[in-house]
Amino acid sequence: MEEIESDVVVIGAGASGLTAADALVAEGFDVVVLEARDRVGGRLWTREIEGAVLELGGQWVSPDQTALIALLERLGLETYERYREGQAVYVGASGVPARFERDFPVAASTQQAIEALVAEVDRLVAETDVRAPWTHPRAAELDAISWQAWLASQTDDVEARAIVSLFIAEAMLTKPASAFSLLQALQMAGSAGSFSNLVDDEFILDKRVVGGLQQVPLQLAAGLGDRVRLGQPVRTVVWDDDSVVVSTDTLRVHARRAVVAVPPNLYGRLTFAPALPAAQQQLHQHLSLGLVIKVHAVYDRPFWRDAGLSGTGFGPGLALHEAYDNTYAGSEGGTLVGFVSDTKADALLLLDAETRRERLLGCLATYFGPEALTPRVYYESDWASEEWTRGAYAASFDLGGLSRWGSLLRATVGPLHWSTSDVAAEGFQHVDGAIRMGQETAAAVGPGGGGGGRRGTPPPPPRAAAPGGGGGGAHPAPPHPNRGALNTRAGGPPAPAKVSMPSSA
């Protein structure tokens, strides 16, 4: 077993963990990053498949994502605009495709109902603190009604409900609208600035990164050099108030602080000793990842553009509920991307691969015509089958969870800090939120945060949970069953040799 001493150990080399590590190294901390996979980036992954460059996970950047935009600028990464000229296609209950530009091609009364719903959600978002939705005066009430039931309470217009529901359910949380609350929906919308931003695909799917968004973790990891250890799934986290020992199968890191930068559905894969406080254990069981399959179809040319279509399609009743032109910058062909969520994804995953492909290409053909049936390259990103992710896009609470446990989302537990887009406020579920959490975590661990992250600094006093605030409170460590072992090592035999990092890294 290789032994390493470090100020901070980061578990997970996604955008969040690497941002935290990068910031801490800049402050002069010793940092080790342990990553289970044989690559960095987690839910960001750019791959060449049969000659086509595809972004299998996150890819879009929107104007409100200022932390991500600032990092892209710092890393010198260029962006380009998504192709959006021409008309979009809407497929309603009739199954007949209809072209449109700004407003959905629906009856005037349905359009009015959509506008009224969007205005009402915007109003509720404006009175909800995105950093602490649980402090809303009616938080428990808003958290007890499902998004689906609330929409039904607002309008009898089934089509308006289906369209508005889609922007949070299928398109964001990727769960059925009956499975999460209105409060969770408000937090999702608030994290993007407003619901109006979320329903505006021009805004939310604005830009992409030349070379793919995985460039961000790849470049951060390159800067960290040997500090990043791949193929090291963390198994155990032994902790007390001011130290932590994190072990993989072949490596043991002794540190002052740990940044747990994995999605919350995977916290249960780690054995904590002592066990986490009861409220944390409950919280983690009520946060789950949604389910979405990202479908890529690459053609010799973007044939839909010839027909005056932008490649954007919405069909609340179709398996592939949304589609976009996803042609990679500078590539010769044309690429469409589409998404299948929640129960529709359940059903499709039961089919054999060939039948599923036929069904999904059939949806693209409904939107854009029969040429969509014969792509040169076809690929499905199925993140639910990925051992170190197990769903997509990110985690959200089931009914009642946000008001009950939300205040603990980002609360430190002894030396353990949680850092992932799944627990972010602004940029929740997005790369921007992963980066913000990495920066916040680094600040909390670092010199200004009183986090006691550097060896040789006194441990911080336990902080009380912030009263109803941003979830930045803390759990002190309970009595440590292995305390003797840690104390013996710290005060007794010489510490194992420290693995030194190249100074250029």
Ligand SMILES: Cc1cc2nc3c(=O)[nH]c(=O)nc-3n(C[C@H](O)[C@H](O)[C@H](O)COP(=O)(O)OP(=O)(O)OC[C@H]3O[C@@H](n4cnc5c(N)ncnc54)[C@H](O)[C@@H]3O)c2cc1C
């Ligand atoms: C299909 C898809 C499309 C998306 N589209 C967008 C988009 O267009 N725009 C956008 O902003 N966001 C998008 N997202 C979301 C975005 O990708 C994520 O929010 C973000 O990448 C999460 O970063 P993270 O660092 O918090 O977590 P992750 O990227 O999940 O990183 C966690 C890391 O921890 C590692 N790990 C897990 N368990 C262990 C362990 N026991 N030991 C060691 N390492 C471990 C994992 O391997 C992983 O590398 C999309 C996501 C998906 C899946």
